[in-house]
């Protein structure tokens with residue numbers, strides 16, 4: 001009998017499990033894969049630590065993730081990114097603004113666009129976004145007269161911040177809320193200085209194990225519900241009991257472990273049909289150093305961005321070697337068509353190789369991932385927080401949910417981190433001032 005069973009060992013489950021175990025509560029985490037981390041897993045190959053795609057931490061030291069680590073007594077160092085650039089069709093590097101001063105100096109904008117950009121940022125900073133919930137980013141840009149360099153800028157921000165390459169789908173409200181957070185915290189994204197494994201996954205795992213246990217390679221068949229209470233989980237036909245069950249499984253997969261149709265919670269029923277974000281991630285493990293860039297590098301065709309992650313955290317590549325990771329967000333509908341995805345990959349590889357001519361001959365190995373789920377929820381109009389899972393559901397008061405398909409604020413991984421704090425708060429009543437909620 002455990003105090004808590006957590007189904008799924010993704011980053012949100014690890015964060016919540018670590019905090020509960022830190023409080024002295026007994027926790028059993030059950031993870032179907034051979035390792036924890038879920039979509040934030042780190043794969044090690046030939047001395048390179050490969051994140052599961054670029055894993056920058058939104059708001060870095062001021063993120064919900066940093067608050068969780070602090071709560072378990074672990075203060076980690078985050079690295080600021082260097083200057084970011086848009087690389088145009090002629091392979092010219094144009095400064096990409098990551099803060100208000102960038103708007104004044106970037107060659108991307110005309111004089112009037114600079115002034116307009118500053119006005120919009122001021123409006124976002126004040127939280128003046130009422131009414132935006134009904135608009136897509138494309139509609140908002142049209143109504144606000146955003147054109148030229150400023151439109152190019154917001155299309156790229158939409159692709160990177162919301163992982164949505166289609167401005168006619170992404171929510172203007174979600175964009176403004178996330179930009180508001182960047183302006184409030186003064187941090188866009190940062191990266192843990194010793195990488196995800198050492199700075200994030202290892203401390204969380206260690207904290208969880210203090211009063212808990214992690215079972216990997218073990219699939220939960222179902223959550224057991226009796227008389228409107230979650231009493232445990234069924235694994236290979238055997239029930240393990242707990243006072244409370246927490247589920248860290250993307251809502252689209254909940255039907256596999258819960259009788260979703262038989263439950264009275266309407267949000268749960270909607271949440272199984274949410275559309276995730278998708279895309280292609282390419283890692284280049286490089287013999288030597290081919291760039292000293294430590295910021296984000298953006299392309300418009302195909303819409304994508306990359307980073308020499310080892311320039312931020314040298315320890316994630318063997319000495320004298322480097323790691324470049326590139327990500328191309330693709331709409332989930334396009335991702336279902338194999339031919340289209342292959343064409344994206346081919347275009348992306350040839351663009352990257354044209355920018356770094358020595359890359360091909362110096363690549364020790366390349367890893368390409370075609371990912372149907374990147375962030376659990378595409379932040380489009382019909383998928384904002386009111387349509388996503390709450391931390392609990394009506395009718396069963398000891399069953400909780402965490403992860404990036406819940407109603408927590410933010411985007412992508414930040415939703416997962418915020419959800420662990422929100423859910424922890426709901427369960428324990430503690431940690432009122434942490435996180436961004």
Ligand SMILES: Cc1cc2nc3c(=O)[nH]c(=O)nc-3n(C[C@H](O)[C@H](O)[C@H](O)COP(=O)(O)OP(=O)(O)OC[C@H]3O[C@@H](n4cnc5c(N)ncnc54)[C@H](O)[C@@H]3O)c2cc1C
Nearest residue numbers: 008010011012032038039040053055056220403404412413
């Ligand atoms: C390529 C890529 C790049 C990304 N870049 C960023 C970034 O730069 N910044 C950012 O903030 N976010 C980023 N993200 C998103 C981030 O990785 C996710 O938001 C986050 O990892 C989600 O964590 P989670 O715990 O909610 O879910 P998951 O990681 O999906 O965890 C769920 C876990 O449950 C397990 N599970 C499922 N069913 C069962 C079962 N029946 N029994 C037992 N276990 C089960 C799964 O195996 C999995 O480990 C990126 C994601 C990808 C794929």
